Amino acid sequence: MQPLCVAAVRVLTTTETSDDLLTAVRRLLVRAFEGDFSDEDWDHTIGGWHVLVADGDVVVSHAAVVDRILEVAGASVHTGYVEGVATLPGRQREGLGSLVMTEVTRLLHSEFEMGALSTGRHSFYARFGWERWQGPTFVRHGAETIRTEDEDDGLMVLRFGPSTEVDLAAPISCEARRGDDW
Numbered sequence: 107m108q109p110l111c112v113a114a115v116r117v118l119t120t121t122e123t124s125d126d127l128l129t130a131v132r133r134l135l136v137r138a139f140e141g142d143f144s145d146e147d148w149d150h151t152i153g154g155w156h157v158l159v160a161d162g163d164v165v166v167s168h169a170a171v172v173d174r175i176l177e178v179a180g181a182s183v184h185t186g187y188v189e190g191v192a193t194l195p196g197r198q199r200e201g202l203g204s205l206v207m208t209e210v211t212r213l214l215h216s217e218f219e220m221g222a223l224s225t226g227r228h229s230f231y232a233r234f235g236w237e238r239w240q241g242p243t244f245v246r247h248g249a250e251t252i253r254t255e256d257e258d259d260g261l262m263v264l265r266f267g268p269s270t271e272v273d274l275a276a277p278i279s280c281e282a283r284r285g286d287d288w
Contacts, residue, residue: 115157115159115206115208116156116159117155117157117209117213118155118158119154119156120152120154120156127158127165130164131158131165131168131190132148133165134165134166134168134192134194135148135168135192137194137195138192138194138195146284146285146286147285147286148190149284149285150172150189150190150285150286151172151189151190152172153172153173154172154173155170155213155217156168156169157170157171157206157210157213158206159202161197166193166197167192168190168192168193168206169188169189169190169191169192169207169210170188170190171188171213171217171218171221172187172189173218174186174222174280176220176278176280177278177279177280178272178273178276179273179276179277183220183268184218184219185218185219185220185222186213186218186220186221187221187222187280188221188222188223191203191206191207191225193206203230204233204234207230207231207234208234211234211235211264214264219267219268220264220265220266220268220269221236221263221266222261222262222264223261224257224260224261224288228262231262235266236262236263237262237263237264238262239258239261239262239263239278240274240275241273241274241275241276241277241278242255242258242278243255243257243277243280243288244280245279245280245281245288246279246280246281246282247282254287257288260288261278261288
């Protein structure tokens with residue numbers, strides 16, 4: 107294993123990020139997700155903040171935080187939704203994802219009322235205080251709300267400050283979007 111030669115964790119908005127850097131981030135995501143990273147997934151990743159770690163000119167770890175309004179038991183919660191979390195396959199298990207998620211947590215606390223994400227890797231996020239959602243999930247299509255039972259098991263939230271008392275067993279919904287809603 108080569109020695110880690112990492113610059114500081116960087117936090118940039120999409121508008122502050124150069125096209126070359128966005129291209130490098132997308133290349134990382136496609137590689138880390140073994141080609142299973144769609145145009146819709148990319149659309150979900152841009153438009154907010156990017157937290158990344160680079161080794162020289164190579165982006166080795168990344169997470170995005172985008173602005174979403176989730177409704178919990180009918181109340182709107184200003185949520186930082188985490189997308190595009192990945193570390194280069196050859197650089198995993200070096201603590202890079204943990205560096206990124208530590209900074210994501212700081213960003214969520216400073217800009218949002220709650221954090222949310224959808225994952226199959228619950229134990230990784232639980233180390234940072236994320237909790238599994240226990241209630242039913244829904245998606246809002248205008249005035250219509252549709253049950254998303256298949257998403258129930260993947261949703262996690264980070265409660266803090268204004269969201270500390272959010273009921274994890276309450277119904278939760280997100281707005282519809284192209285591709286995966288959650």
